Amino acid sequence: MINKNKFLLALPVAVAFGASISSAQAAILEDVESRGNLNCGVNVGLSGFSSTDENGNWQGLDVETCRAVAAAVFNDPDKVVFTPLTAKERFTALQSGEIDVLSRNTTWTATRDNSLGLNFTTTTFYDGQGFMLDKSLGIENLEDLNGASICIQSGTTHELNLADYFPSRNIEINTVTFDTPDQTAQGFASGRCDVLTSDTSQLSALRLQLPDPESVVILDSLISKEPLGPVVRQGDDQWFDIVKWTIFAMINAEELGVTSDNVDEMKNNPPNPQVARLLGVDGNYGEQLGLSNDWAYNLIKHVGNYGEVFKHTVGEDSPLNINRGMNALWNEGGILYAPPIR
Secondary structure, three states: OOHHHHHHHHHHHHHHHHHHHHHHHHHHHHHHHOOEEEEEEEEEOEEOOOEEEEOOEEEEEHHHHHHHHHHHHHHHOOOEEEEEOOOOOOOHHHHHOOOOOOOOOOOOOHHHHHHHHEEEEOOOOOEOOOEEHHHHOOOOOOOHHOOOEEHHHHHHHOHHHHHHHHHHHHEEEEEEOOOOOHHHHHHHHHHOOOOOEEHHHHHHHHEEEEEHHHHHEEEEOOOOEEEOOOOOEEEOOOHHHHHHHHHHHHHHHHHOOOOOOHHHHHOOOOHHHHHHOOOOOOOOOOOOOOOOHHHHHHHHOOOOOOOHHHHHHOOOOOOOOOOOOOHOEEHHOOOOOOOOOO
C-alpha cells in the first residue's frame, strides 16, 4: 500500500531543494554582472589563440570567444579580465572560481568532462596532434621516428596520445617534457629533442617563434582528435547555456551571412525569419538566457561572426595562415555546425 503522507511530507523539501538549485544556477551570471566584468582564463601565450600585442592587449581566437561572452552579457566586449594560465593551472583556477570560463586551447575528453566538476560547452576549433621537425632529417612518416626524442608539454592530452600510439606500433621514442609552450619550443630550437609534438594549430604558432621557421616541416600525419573549446564549472546550467549559445550565435551568424559590418542593416531589414530570431527582432531567445533579446546582435556587432574571428586570428589574415579545413561550416566542406535558434 502506498503511503501518501510520505510523499506529501517530502513535497516541501523537494520544492525547497528546487528553489536552491534555481538560485545556484543563476549565481555566475549574477556574480559577473555585479562584479562588472568577466574573468577569463587563457593560455600564457600562444599566437593566434591567446597572446598579447606590443601594447599588452590580449588577442586570439580564445580571447575573442571571451570578448563575445562579455558583449552578450554587458554589450561591451572589453569588460573582460584575462588570467594567463599554464596547462597545469587551468582546471584548478576554474574549479576554485578564480575564473568564470576557461578559454584556453583545451581538449574535450571524457575524463575532463566527467570527473573534474567541469562542463565543456562546445568546440571552437577542431584539431589533431601532429609533429614538427627539421626538414634536413628527411622524415616523412611517423614510422621513421623510431629512436627519436620528442619535446612535449606536460599536463596535456599529448602525453597519453604518444603512449597510445607508438608502443602499439613497436616504435621507440624518448620524451622530453616542459611546463609551457614557450619552454617546449625553446627546447626544440636548442636541440634538446628531434621532434616537437602538439596540436597542429599550436605547432603553427610555435613555428613562428623559431629562429628559422622555414627550416622545419609539420608532418601531415595526425595521431589524435583534439576538439578544443571553452569550459565552465558544473552546477550552473544558465551560465553553461550562455557561453555555449554565444558560440552557436557566432557560427549561425556566419552561416546566415550576418557580419559585424552588415548586422545593423540585417537587424533593420531581416532577410528571413532565421536572421530575425538571431538578432532579437523576433522571439525572446535572449530572455531565455537571462540576457537582453539583442544579445546576439551585440556580440556580432562588437566581435563578429565565427568566420570573421577565425580569419583575423588564425586564418588567412593572420601570420599562422591556417586554412579552414574541418573548421569550415558544415555546408562548405567542414564539420562546424550549430543548433538553430528557434
